[in-house]
Amino acid sequence: MLEAKLAEAGTLKKLLDAIKELVTDANFECNEEGINLQAMDNSHVALVAVNLEAVGFKRYRCDRPMPLGVNLTSLTKVLKCAKDDDICTLKAADEADVLNLVYEAKNSDRIAEYDMKLMDIDSDTLGIPDTEYDARVTMPSAEFTRIVRDLSQLGESVRIEVSKEGVRFASEGESANGSVLLRQTEEVAKVGKIKAESKDDDEEGADDDEDDDEKAKEKKPKVKKERDEDVEMDEDDDVEEVNKPGEDGEEEQDPEEDEDDDDEEGGKKRKKKSGPSKPSKKPRTSKASSKSKGKGKEDDEPAGVTIEMNQHVSLTFSLKYLVNFSKSASLCPKVQLMMSNDVPLLVAYDFGQGHIRYYLAPKIGDD
Template sequence: MLEARLQSASVLKRLLDAIKELVTDANFECNEDGLALQAMDNSHVALVAVNLDAAGFQKYRCDRPMPLGVNLGSLTKVLKCAKDDDMVTLKATDNGDVLNLIYEAKNSDRVAEYDMKLMDIDTDALGIPDTDYEARVTMPAAEFGRIVRDLSQLGESVRIEVSKEGVRFASDGEAANGNVLLKQTEAARQRYAGWGVKKENMDDEEAGSSNKKTKKEKNEKKGKVKKEDDEEAENTDADNVEEDDGGAPESDKNSDGEAEQEEEEDADEEEASNSKKRKRSSASNNKNAKRVKKSADEGDSGGVAIEMSQAVSLTFSLKYLVNFSKSNSLVDTVQLKMHSEVPLLVAYHFGQGSIQYYLAPKIGDE
């Protein structure tokens, strides 16, 4: 059985709006790690890979791996029935043929429920090899979207050149030519430092810090309890001089009770720590995005950050890049990864996961 609850329906709505024109039917593969979608467009030029991490959901349960075959157009229509701030829950049973969607208003005065028929889609997962890209460009998503939309008015293709000077987008049309150069700046390099890094690494660091703090608190508590026990034991020994041998000293009973209370407190602390780790997993993924958004709000949104082992120049279809840029509704930052022998990777990382597009370059006069 699958049960996945998102705090806001707007995430799914924006996600589907970004990919529905590229992909018609696709499988959401569900497992204990979350939901994943991988599909190619009809012309087999572009591939989209979506990941929604289990930690990004308010509640997530998946008893066994299962595919959810959906028509993205139909799912988009069903999601339009939800308000952006509605809490949405996805439910599906093992071997079921229906996806159940429940929308709950924030004030809990409205609950809407919809059932959508699932499809049997036979697709093979494509292996995406790990690639050591020759150039990585991190930049504002809105700026990327504006550039490709503007250049699409001139021609059908864009040449992306990455060098020490910066990244240049150039398009040659029948009536006019145009190019845009974004120079790398130190401010942009600092702003985007660590953007897109796997959140597991950050979680491990934060969890380690949390564990050290918890361990220190436990040791301090145990030291305090031991000190109190010793003081009580001394007082009890003095009192026992006048007591009979019958019955256990009251101090032993108190000591046992405090030991049990200490164990219960430790268990509560451990349970609270595990709960915080899950929340931290989602929050840490937003950390860099919030920093980027803050910089944009302060007016420092220009420039790019470039990591490069060698200069790269490749040509791509603007039609696809314009479609990719629709994902800027999910996050403020985009990363372009280029290699002379593999497809372009356009990556967006947001609070609940990531969406990645792969686009084959144009060759010659194609």
């Protein structure tokens, strides 16, 4: 028996929208590890491989390996009946000829149920060898979509060339020619240098911080040691002092006991009057700013263009297929292009649920 529960039906809808024009009928191979699909187009030029990992499902159960022969056009029509945020459950009994789909709305009590007939499809699973590619380009998927769609207006083929200059997409048509060059993003290229320099700065900065701490202590002789300890202990618990007055009042001085008994407004006034409360704010703001800066760098990295090249690569491909591949951009913000001379192009989209990979044979000569 198979029972696979997806958090959002939109993931499955986006997958089918990307492959339904390449493949008409295909087997969803279900096993303990997840659901896989592998199929070639009718002209045997492109191959698509989809993997939905069992870990990505809210609930997944597959008692034994079983193929689900599906007409992708029919499945797309059934999935259109579901909203993108509906919880989608796929069910199939052992040796069943029907696939059951249940859609549960998150914001209401609506539950829709559909049955779709399965097919017996004879297909051989191809073994995809592990290939060491000479060039790997990581770029925003939206940029890749735009490039192939623009160039498809000019001609039927595109030459993808990876060199020290960058990655170039060039198309020649009867009435016009066009090319787009993407250079490696400087911020991405400098990430390694920045990280290496930051380590050295941290080591040097540690010694400087110790000197600064000693100077700070010398500049503030009026502050008692007891108050320094209170600042460190209460650095992250200012809210608790306002909400629970009087808990630490016995350990503090008499004037501050009276202020702890005040309301929230009194607590705010106490912070303005007391001298040691100002330094307590600085480390919190500095920590927050440093964390936000770190997150910003991580978020900016996928948006850039990264090029890894062992040798110069230049191949020509059909734009019609690349435009179909680019429809998977809604699944992942970045795409990887892996190339080697005389080897099919690999276009890979990795998302939280799994991955989808396309393999496209290059054009040779005038074909």
